Amino acid sequence: MTSARIGILGTGSLAAAIVTGLSRDVTDPPEIVLSPRGASTSARLAAEFAQVRVAADNQEVVDESGTVLLCLRQGDLGVLDGLTWRAEQTxxxxxxxxxxxxxxxxxxxxxxxxxxxxxxxxxxxxxATPLRPALPGAAAVFERTGGVLPVETDKQFDAIYTGLGTIAPLFDYLATIEAFLVDHGLPSDGARTLVAQNISAALGPLGEASAPDFAELVREHAPVGGGNDQLATLLRQSAVPGQTRAALDEVFRRQTSGRWAEAGGNGSP
Ligand SMILES: NC(=O)c1ccc[n+]([C@@H]2O[C@H](COP(=O)([O-])OP(=O)(O)OC[C@H]3O[C@@H](n4cnc5c(N)ncnc54)[C@H](OP(=O)(O)O)[C@@H]3O)[C@@H](O)[C@H]2O)c1
Structure with missing residues (x-):
């Protein structure tokens, strides 16, 4: 049935994750139709999941689906201009x-x-996928992949994108610690493993916590006069938190083309 079928335009890493969440070990997975580009990923998903198939072209994805997910790179959005959509589609x-x-x-x-x-x-x-607005057709997809976090305003939604695109600098930070250990004689592999296990032990439990208090975690990990305490203090004195915030504001400004023009992105929703 077309209205229940999910179509995906752009079958790359994200699409593969969504299809897997919707399908793997699920007793009643939804029918899914994939765009053909990203050919090896499309073929792999169609081979793994019986209710997934690859369309001949992008228009067929749109024609055969009630809900269409756009998982394209921003630079490929031009492809949407040539497609014909229906009013009742999500x-x-x-x-x-x-x-x-x-x-x-x-x-x-x-x-x-x-x-x-x-x-x-x-x-x-x-x-739990942030969603704005939490339309029934859209929520129905992500309720199947871990749930939905309804987002109230466009500004909040844009800020979530910026706020979550913050993982690469974390690895820069870990690489700096690795280099410190290597400079002090540890083999690189051993240093990397040590740093990874240390951070994983600290961060792992956060995945289960509903609203961890980061200021409290700083206090817990920084007994007065210890190395954590001194490092956090030195980094604050070097304005690292302030510079991180300024960089976030700049990324937000660029990603939103200045839509929320006030400093800190505090324009009205
Ligand atoms: N990955 C994440 O965790 C994540 C999270 C949130 C949002 N996003 C967003 O999701 C989008 C996709 O990210 P991604 O990581 O999945 O990227 P990706 O792996 O590069 O996937 C994009 C896919 O789009 C395909 N494509 C290119 N031109 C196309 C066309 N004309 N018609 C149909 N398909 C076309 C590409 O095919 P070819 O390989 O053949 O070029 C590729 O398979 C991006 O906008 C990203 O910002 C990603």
């Missing part, structure tokens, strides 16, 4: 940087449009 975009108004324009006359922030953890159904 379209959900996971594309960073594509604002709601622009999304609605490129998929008109489809009237049910939403934006979502799934991450790779949807594959294991361990991520």
């Amino acid at each position: 379209v959900v975009s996971a594309v960073a940087g594509l604002g709601h108004e622009e999304l609605a324009r490129v998929v008109a006359p489809a009237a049910q449009v939403a934006r979502a922030v799934p991450i790779m953890a949807v594959a294991t159904r361990t991520w």
Whole structure:
């Protein structure tokens, strides 16, 4: 039945995670139709899951689906211009940087449009996907992959994108600690393993916590006069937290093309 079928345009890493979450070890997985680009990923998913198939082209994905997920890279969005949509369709975009108004324009006359922030953890159904607005057709998809976090305003939604795209600098930080250990004679492999296990032991439990208090965790990990305490103090004195915030504000400004123009992104929703 077309209305219940989920179509995906852009069959890359994110699409693979969503399809896996919707399908693996699920007794009643939804029918899914994939765009053909990303050929090896499409073929692998269709071979693994019986209710998944690959369309001949992008228009077939749109024609055969009630809900269409956009998992394209921002630079490939031009492909949407040539597609014909139906008014009753739900379209959900996971594309960073594509604002709601622009999304609605490129998929008109489809009237049910939403934006979502799934991450790779949807594959294991361990991520509640931020969704705005939480339209029934869109929520129905992500309720199957770990749940939905309804987002109230466009500004909040845009900030979530910026706030979650913050993992690469964390690895820079870990690489700095690795280099310190190597400079003091540890073999690189051993240093990397040590750093990884240390951070994993500290961060692992956060995945289970509903609203961890980061200021309290700093206190817990920084007994007065210890190395953690001194390092945190030295980094604050070097303005590292302030510079991190300034960098976040700059990324936000660029990603939203200045839509929320005030300093800190505090424009009205
Ligand atoms: N990965 C994440 O965790 C994540 C999380 C949230 C949001 N996002 C957003 O999701 C989008 C996809 O990310 P990704 O990591 O999955 O990227 P990706 O792995 O590069 O996947 C994009 C896919 O789109 C395909 N494609 C390119 N042109 C196409 C066209 N004209 N028609 C149909 N398909 C086309 C590509 O095929 P080819 O390989 O053949 O070029 C590729 O398979 C991005 O906008 C990203 O910002 C990703």
